[in-house]
Every structure is written in structure tokens, then in C-alpha cells.
Amino acid sequence: MARATVVVVGGGGREHALCLALGASSHVGSLHCVPGNAGTAHLATNHHISGGLDELVRLCIEVGADLVVVGPEAPLCDGLADACEAHGLPCFGPVAALAHLEGSKLHAKQTMDRAGVPTAAYQRLDADSDIDAALDAFANAPWVVKRDVLAGGKGVVVTEDRAEASAFIQSSIESDGFVLLEAFLPGEEASMLVVMDGTAFRTLPASQDHKRAYDGDLGPNTGGMGAYCPAPVVSDEVHAKILERIVEPMHAHLSSQATPYRGVLFIGLMIDEHGDPYVVEFNVRFGDPECQVTLPLIKTDVFSLLHAAATDGLQEVQLEVHPATAVTVVLASEGYPASPVKGRPIGGLDEATEASTYGETWVNFAGVGSDESGYLATGGRVLSCTAMGDDLKTTQVKAYALMESLKLEGGHFRSDIAYRAIR
Ligand code: AMP
Ligand code: GLY
Numbered sequence: 001m002a003r004a005t006v007v008v009v010g011g012g013g014r015e016h017a018l019c020l021a022l023g024a025s026s027h028v029g030s031l032h033c034v035p036g037n038a039g040t041a042h043l044a045t046n047h048h049i050s051g052g053l054d055e056l057v058r059l060c061i062e063v064g065a066d067l068v069v070v071g072p073e074a075p076l077c078d079g080l081a082d083a084c085e086a087h088g089l090p091c092f093g094p095v096a097a098l099a100h101l102e103g104s105k106l107h108a109k110q111t112m113d114r115a116g117v118p119t120a121a122y123q124r125l126d127a128d129s130d131i132d133a134a135l136d137a138f139a140n141a142p143w144v145v146k147r148d149v150l151a152g153g154k155g156v157v158v159t160e161d162r163a164e165a166s167a168f169i170q171s172s173i174e175s176d177g178f179v180l181l182e183a184f185l186p187g188e189e190a191s192m193l194v195v196m197d198g199t200a201f202r203t204l205p206a207s208q209d210h211k212r213a214y215d216g217d218l219g220p221n222t223g224g225m226g227a228y229c230p231a232p233v234v235s236d237e238v239h240a241k242i243l244e245r246i247v248e249p250m251h252a253h254l255s256s257q258a259t260p261y262r263g264v265l266f267i268g269l270m271i272d273e274h275g276d277p278y279v280v281e282f283n284v285r286f287g288d289p290e291c292q293v294t295l296p297l298i299k300t301d302v303f304s305l306l307h308a309a310a311t312d313g314l315q316e317v318q319l320e321v322h323p324a325t326a327v328t329v330v331l332a333s334e335g336y337p338a339s340p341v342k343g344r345p346i347g348g349l350d351e352a353t354e355a356s357t358y359g360e361t362w363v364n365f366a367g368v369g370s371d372e373s374g375y376l377a378t379g380g381r382v383l384s385c386t387a388m389g390d391d392l393k394t395t396q397v398k399a400y401a402l403m404e405s406l407k408l409e410g411g412h413f414r415s416d417i418a419y420r421a422i423r
Contacts, residue, residue, distance in 0.1 A: 002029070005032070005067075006065065006068075009034050009068065012071065013364040013366035014291040016039040019044050025302055035047065038365055041370075053083050067307050068092065068093075072285060077100070094284050095259045099284045105147075115249040126177060142160045145165055145172070192247075193286060195264050196314065197308070198260030198312045199315035200315040202319040204321075205297055209290055226413070227287070228418040242267070245277065289328050292384055296326050297324055328364065328386040329385050329399050346406065348407050350375075365383050
């Protein structure tokens with residue numbers, strides 16, 4: 001193929017990471033991002049569109065896309081991959097019927113039950129259910145209540161407060177018609193990204209996200225405050241169990257559909273004290289910020305990997321991984337996650353972005369915009385400082401040194417990213 005044109009859909013830190021990885025490929029001639037951010041603007045042509053999927057597909061056709069890479073789940077659940085397929089555009093990201101694995105937690109549970117994949121026991125509750133009896137049945141551990149909607153991480157409550165669990169169940173039933181109550185899984189979380197198509201799957205190195213806002217895994221849930229890769233909790237032995245019990249049955253199911261799953265399946269895992277893995281959730285996209293620490297460790301050309309998966313050619317691609325580590329630390333705006341303060345200037349970025357390609361350290365832009373005065377924070381998660389190196393401890397130190405060189409009034413970040421792996 002002549003050098004390829006690629007369209008990346010999305011505008012966060014994950015999409016900046018995708019643009020960095022795709023921009024580093026000798027197969028990519030031109031890169032577009034919709035809508036992108038001030039970081040992707042260094043690497044790609046950003047496009048702002050006001051319409052829906054039709055306009056997005058039209059843009060992909062206009063620029064002559066050889067590959068569409070979809071960052072977030074919402075356009076996939078809305079049918080972007082279906083629309084691409086109808087126009088003969090290779091799309092990295094599953095069709096809506098399969099994106100439903102993330103769009104509906106009940107559907108994910110039913111799929112896992114059928115495929116025999118280990119996950120927490122659950123009960124579906126609606127207006128006719130006896131909520132007190134259900135709360136009794138799942139007592140002796142925190143209650144885990146999940147809404148069956150895409151809620152950007154706000155649809156799950158894990159609490160030891162019975163009144164809070166009960167209130168969330170009732171309000172969810174009122175708004176959605178039903179809700180899931182599930183058993184609490186003890187253990188350590190890990191994220192596994194599996195690139196797949198109808199012919200094969202390739203597991204990327206496992207990573208670990210830090211979802212709580214404050215050090216020591218305290219405070220409210222967020223989209224993710226930092227991540228590192230690889231995560232030692234996924235030892236070779238645990239990896240083998242994940243493959244056999246989760247990845248192989250899920251791939252068998254997903255590759256046998258009318259349109260096979262073409263994209264990345266993100267498996268949110270809980271690893272218990274015996275090293276047994278359970279699925280907490282499926283996402284149908286790269287994790288954010290897991291993507292920022294996983295892609296740089298991929299030695300295989302990332303365009304070739306994603307294009308192969310979009311075109312059922314994965315069987316021909318071998319995955320090679322750098323024997324290195326990566327750490328990313330998220331800088332969040334004051335008030336994140338409840339009510340982030342936006343519009344404040346970010347200092348130090350000009351110097352830091354001089355090295356906005358893979359090196360020892362770089363910045364992944366997320367909620368960053370710019371005006372004539374310079375860079376501004378435009379979102380809750382503003383950016384993340386990423387470092388790559390031989391061992392996690394020195395990599396962590398380098399990521400924090402980069403963070404210390406930046407300035408954002410009221411901005412906050414966790415100071416313990418990767419602590420579980422560095423004791
Ligand atoms: P989810 O949106 O399903 O990933 O849930 C958000 C977070 O809630 C997860 O990352 C876990 O930290 C926690 N969580 C979800 N389900 C469970 C469970 N069954 N047991 C323990 N923690 C859970
Ligand atoms: N970092 C978790 C997610 O992307 O859902």
C-alpha cells in the first residue's frame with residue numbers, strides 16, 4: 001500500500017497516544033483527528049464537525065481514509081463501525097451489536113454466563129423486586145450496584161452503606177427501569193487489552209490504572225489518574241489463566257459473529273488472592289490512560305497491527321513488545337472529578353512539548369486547548385506525563401520530574417502511581 005491515510009476519532013489523552021504511535025509508523029502518510037486536541041494538532045490535522053456519524057463518515061471518505069481508528073465507546077455504540085463497513089472503510093473498533101458489551105452491563109453478564117467466563121454473581125432488580133432481600137443476599141461485603149447505561153464511570157456505586165446502596169438502586173430503577181446488584185470481588189485490579197479480529201487475537205502487556213482521585217486509592221472514582229505497564233500482578237501463571245478462561249472463550253464467541261469483532265477488547269480484571277482472574281467489565285476500546293502506557297511498549301508497527309485487525313489480517317501479524325516499562329501520571333484540574341475548574345493557563349508545556357515524540361519522557365495532552373496566550377486547561381483530566389525506561393522505579397521518577405516542570409493553578413495529581421509494583 002502507498003503510505004496510508006488514517007483518521008483517529010476522539011480528543012483525549014488516549015487519542016493523543018494513538019496519534020503518537022501511528023505518527024511513528026513509516027506506513028502512515030497522513031493523520032487526521034476528529035476532533036483532536038492541542039496535542040494531536042502537532043501530529044495530525046484536527047477536524048471539528050458539528051453533525052453526527054454521517055458527517056464523520058463523509059469526512060473519512062473525503063480525506064481518503066485507509067483506516068479509521070475509534071478511540072471512545074460512544075461512536076461505536078452508535079454504529080460508526082457499521083457505517084464504515086457499509087462504505088468499505090476499514091475500521092478499528094467493533095460494530096454496534098458487539099460494542100453493546102460495553103454499552104450494556106446486563107448484556108456483558110449474559111454473554112459471560114453463556115461463554116462460561118468467570119465474573120461476579122449478580123441479580124437484576126426492577127420495580128417488582130424485593131430490594132431488601134437482595135441486599136441481604138449480597139451482604140457481608142460492600143454492595144456493588146451498576147446501572148446498565150453508558151455513564152462515563154458514574155454508573156457504579158461500591159459502598160458498605162446499606163442506605164446508600166438502596167437509594168442508588170431505587171433511583172436507577174426509576175431512571176432506567178432496572179439495575180444490577182453484584183457480588184463484591186476482592187483482589188487487585190488489572191487491565192488487559194486484547195487486539196482481535198475474525199482470525200486471531202493478540203494480547204498486549206497488562207497494565208494497571210489508578211481510578212481513585214487521591215493517593216492510596218482514596219477519594220472518588222475518576223476516569224483514571226495514572227497507569228503503568230506491565231503490571232506484575234499479571235504473572236505468567238495468571239496470564240495463562242486469563243487466556244484460557246477469558247480471552248479464548250470471548251474470542252471464540254466474538255469471532256463467530258456475522259461481522260467479527262475487529263478492534264481492541266479491554267478486559268477489566270480482578271485478580272484474587274489465589275491468582276484467579278474475574279472480569280469486572282468489558283470495554284470495546286483502549287483504556288484511558290492505559291493506552292498511554294501500553295502503545296509505547298509495542299515494538300510491532302502500530303499501524304500494521306491496527307490495520308490488520310480492521311481487515312481480518314491479524315493472523316499474519318506477530319506481536320513484538322519492548323522489554324521496558326512505562327508510567328503515566330495524570331494532571332487534573334482543581335475540583336476534578338466533581339466540578340473541574342476550566343480555562344486556566346498551563347505553564348511549562350512549550351518546553352515539554354518540544355519532545356512530543358517518544359523519548360524518555362513526553363506529555364499526553366487530554367483537556368488542553370490553546371489561544372493566543374498559550375495552552376489552557378479545557379477539561380477535568382488535562383494531560384499526563386509519561387515516561388518509558390528499563391525499570392518501573394526509574395521510569396516513575398522520570399514521569400514525576402516531568403510533572404514537576406509543569407504549572408497549573410489548583411491542578412492536582414497522585415504522587416503514588418505504580419506504588420503496588422514498587423514496594
Ligand atoms: P466498572 O464500571 O464496572 O468498571 O466499575 C468501576 C469500578 O468499580 C471498578 O474499576 C472496580 O474498582 C469497582 N468494581 C466494579 N465491580 C466490582 C466488583 N464486583 N467487585 C469489586 N469492585 C468492583
Ligand atoms: N481507565 C479506564 C477506562 O478507560 O475505562
